[in-house]
Amino acid sequence: MRNEVKLANPNYDSSKIEEFKNVWVFCEQRQGQMMSTSYELISEGRKLADELGVKLCGLLVGDNVGDLAESIGGYGADEVIVCDHPLLKNYTTDAYAKVICDVISEMKPEAFLIGATNIGRDLGPRCAARLHTGLCADCTHLDVDMPIYKDFLRGASTLPEAKIDGMATAKVMGKDHDVSRDLKMTRPAFGGNLMATIICPRFRPQMATVREGVMKKEVAKTPDKGVVKKVDHKKYTSDADFVVRIIEREMEERKINIKGAPVIIAGGYGMGCKENFALLHELAEVLGGEVGASRAAVDAGMADHARQIGQTGVTVRPKLYIACGISGQIQHTAGMDGSSMIISINTDPEAPINKIADYAIMGDVMEVVPKMIKYYKQNSK
Numbered sequence: 001m002r003n004e005v006k007l008a009n010p011n012y013d014s015s016k017i018e019e020f021k022n023v024w025v026f027c028e029q030r031q032g033q034m035m036s037t038s039y040e041l042i043s044e045g046r047k048l049a050d051e052l053g054v055k056l057c058g059l060l061v062g063d064n065v066g067d068l069a070e071s072i073g074g075y076g077a078d079e080v081i082v083c084d085h086p087l088l089k090n091y092t093t094d095a096y097a098k099v100i101c102d103v104i105s106e107m108k109p110e111a112f113l114i115g116a117t118n119i120g121r122d123l124g125p126r127c128a129a130r131l132h133t134g135l136c137a138d139c140t141h142l143d144v145d146m147p148i149y150k151d152f153l154r155g156a157s158t159l160p161e162a163k164i165d166g167m168a169t170a171k172v173m174g175k176d177h178d179v180s181r182d183l184k185m186t187r188p189a190f191g192g193n194l195m196a197t198i199i200c201p202r203f204r205p206q207m208a209t210v211r212e213g214v215m216k217k218e219v220a221k222t223p224d225k226g227v228v229k230k231v232d233h234k235k236y237t238s239d240a241d242f243v244v245r246i247i248e249r250e251m252e253e254r255k256i257n258i259k260g261a262p263v264i265i266a267g268g269y270g271m272g273c274k275e276n277f278a279l280l281h282e283l284a285e286v287l288g289g290e291v292g293a294s295r296a297a298v299d300a301g302m303a304d305h306a307r308q309i310g311q312t313g314v315t316v317r318p319k320l321y322i323a324c325g326i327s328g329q330i331q332h333t334a335g336m337d338g339s340s341m342i343i344s345i346n347t348d349p350e351a352p353i354n355k356i357a358d359y360a361i362m363g364d365v366m367e368v369v370p371k372m373i374k375y376y377k378q379n380s381k
Contacts (some may be wrong), residue, residue, distance in 0.1 A: 001108040008102035008235065014132045016108070020204035023049040025081070026100070027058045027072055030091070034068050037115035039075050040215040045113055046076030046141060049234065051144040052181065056110065056161045057081055062200055063089035063101055079227045081107070091119050093126060093144075095376035101130045103231060109205045111183050113142075114210040118333060124209045134200035135207040135348045136185035140214045140334060141195075143184040145187070149197075149298060155196065156330065173200045183208065188331070195311075213259055214313035256290070256306045263289025263320045266309055266336070270297035270325020270346065271365060277302055279369045280324060286376045292316065310335035324365045328353025345369070 009092070013019075025045045042058060049056035058072040059081040064087040069080040083099050101124070104112065112127075114120040116138050128135035141156075145151035146167065152263035153164050182199040183206040189196040195274040200206040259266060265284045267277055277291065284291045295310055309316055310332040321339035326332060328344070328351055337356055344357040345365050354360040361368055 007105040009105040012105040012108075012131075013373035014205075017204045018107045019204075020055055020110040022055045022107075022109045023052065023060055023111045024104070024113070024205070025077070026056045026079075026112070026114045026123070027060045027121070028115055028117060029060065029062050029065060029068055031117075032062070032065065032068070034071065035115060035117065036217065037117060037120075037210070037212045038072070038257060039217045040213070041074040041113045041115060041210055042072055042077055043105060043218040044210070044215040045111075047142050048111065048142060048183070049078075051148070052110070053064040054078060054110070059083075059100065059103065061088050061096055063087075066228070075217070079229055082228060082230045084230060091123075093122055093244050096123055097126045097130065101127055102235075104131060106207060112205040112207045113211045114207070116211045124207060128207050131205065131207075133203040133205055133207055134198075135209070136187055137209045139185045139187045139208045139210045140315070142208065142210070142215075143186075144181065146180055149184050156237070156334075170199060170201065178202050181204070200374070211315060211316065214335075217316070239342070240376050242374040256289050256304070258309065258316055260313055261290035261316070262318055263287045263322075264292045264316055264336075264339075265289055265304065265322045266292035266294065266307075266317045266326060267297050267324045267325065267365075268294040268332075269302075270327070270328030271302060272325075273298060274302045276366065279366070283369055283373050283376075285324075286373055286380065287320075289318070289320070294326050294338075322351050323357070324369060326353050327351050328356070 022149060023045045024263055025041045028035040045056045055078040056076055060069055060080055061083045063084060063086045065084060069082050072080050081103065085316060104105055114124045119121055124135050124137065143152060150164050150167065158277040167269055171177050182201055183201060184197050186195055186197045186207045190269045230306060265280045267280045271277055278289045291355045292309045293307045293308060295308055295312055297303050298308045311334050313335055317338040318368065319340045321336050323342065323344045333356060342357045343359045343361065344351060344353045345361045345363065345368050347362065347364055
């Protein structure tokens with residue numbers, strides 16, 4: 001049934017798309033610390049808002065988060081909407097969804113971005129259902145402007161040039177629909193074997209959860225604190241919204257931290273077997289880095305899924321990325337081509353990875369890597 005949960009705005013209608021304006025980003029914080037993905041989305045949201053000619057707003061929910069609100073402006077937010085309440089300090093699905101949906105029903109943004117974190121993956125679908133709109137999950141690319149989107153297709157798809165040039169409309173309910181102001185949300189499909197671009201032409205806000213690390217965090221060209229607007233939590237919440245309360249939290253430290261590693265030694269199917277990955281772990285230890293893997297290597301049982309890099313894994317931007325025995329298909333390179341320096345080790349001079357590598361070493365990884373380990377051990381203090 002539509003809108004089973006009562007919204008703050010009784011006249012809210014997601015199909016009246018002309019009433020919706022501005023780009024919003026859910027700025028996720030935990031224990032008073034802003035998640036990096038929030039800054040990434042603010043940076044990306046700034047580009048989308050500029051393409052649409054509208055404002056960019058950050059939505060911040062928590063307790064005593066005023067100082068965090070000012071930092072969001074430095075990444076391009078025009079406004080930061082803050083809902084502050086002691087019982088919002090820790091995330092609970094019902095309370096956060098209630099606040100966010102009520103604020104959206106009144107202020108009506110045309111696009112709403114959420115990080116595809118554990119919280120975002122829980123929050124996004126619930127908000128979309130309450131707001132009666134669509135959600136594209138686990139996006140890796142976002143566009144509004146058609147020329148920019150077409151340039152993206154030319155580099156990331158196998159579509160013929162004529163097909164790309166002719167894109168301007170989409171069939172919606174049997175009629176041609178102008179997609180010039182629609183958010184083009186691109187995500188992996190069919191296990192990462194192809195990329196699908198989704199639009200939400202009939203309802204607003206257009207909602208997307210975006211994978212961590214795929215968007216680049218950039219300080220705004222003209223950093224500003226942004227206008228901070230505090231909303232009255234009493235208008236959107238009641239005691240009934242806090243029937244679930246966090247009594248105690250136990251945080252377990254992440255054992256594998258690929259996303260934050262400055263150096264990543266990644267192995268592909270060309271490593272041959274799980275035992276050979278021990279060499280990569282040894283090199284990573286010498287260089288103070290982490291070990292990653294391609295999907296092919298993970299599927300073959302050579303590495304844990306937590307180490308998988310690419311469209312169906314994590315996206316990384318280390319200072320140094322050493323690709324060992326990785327062919328470099330688009331499914332993998334989409335998750336690491338933002339690395340500051342890329343070194344490939346491969347026996348195939350025509351391997352796609354060599355096209356994006358800063359340095360390509362032609363040789364067997366089982367011969368090259370031991371030499372690298374020996375050299376670094378001899379020359380490191």
